[in-house]
Amino acid sequence: QVQLVESGGGLVQAGGSLRLSCAASGRTFAFTTHTTGWFRQAPGKEREFIAGLSWTGSSTYYADSVKGRFTIFRDAAKSTLYLQMNSLKPEDTAVYYCATDKATFVPPSLVRGDYWGQGTQVTVSS
Secondary structure, eight states, X not given: OOEEEEEXXXXXXXXXXXXXXXXXXXTTOOTTTOOEXXXXXXXXXXXXXXXXXXXXXXXXXXXXXTTTTEEEEEEGGGTEEEEEEOSOOGGGOEEEEXXXXXXXXXXXXXXXXXXXXXXXXXXXXX
């Protein structure tokens, strides 16, 4: 099993920044073999895949909606995945989830999410 615990959400004004964290653990998980990613779900909308990070830590994927504003990275020593969010917009308001797959060596653009965290709320005011 894999455990993912997000933190760092909150209320921020448009144009501001937030950094989300996701602590990862589990007997079958390792950053060096598993791709990880961030999804979000806004009220009344489907869950959206917004960023992926390869097992090497050097290859990334971003959805067009966040490209150039968000950065996904990790600290393997702390077993933590991060999402740095800059230039936030009201339309970024959502519950944000980190996720990983059971399979290893998944391309960062193809994370489907077999394991999920509980989510953290991000609210951007105009």
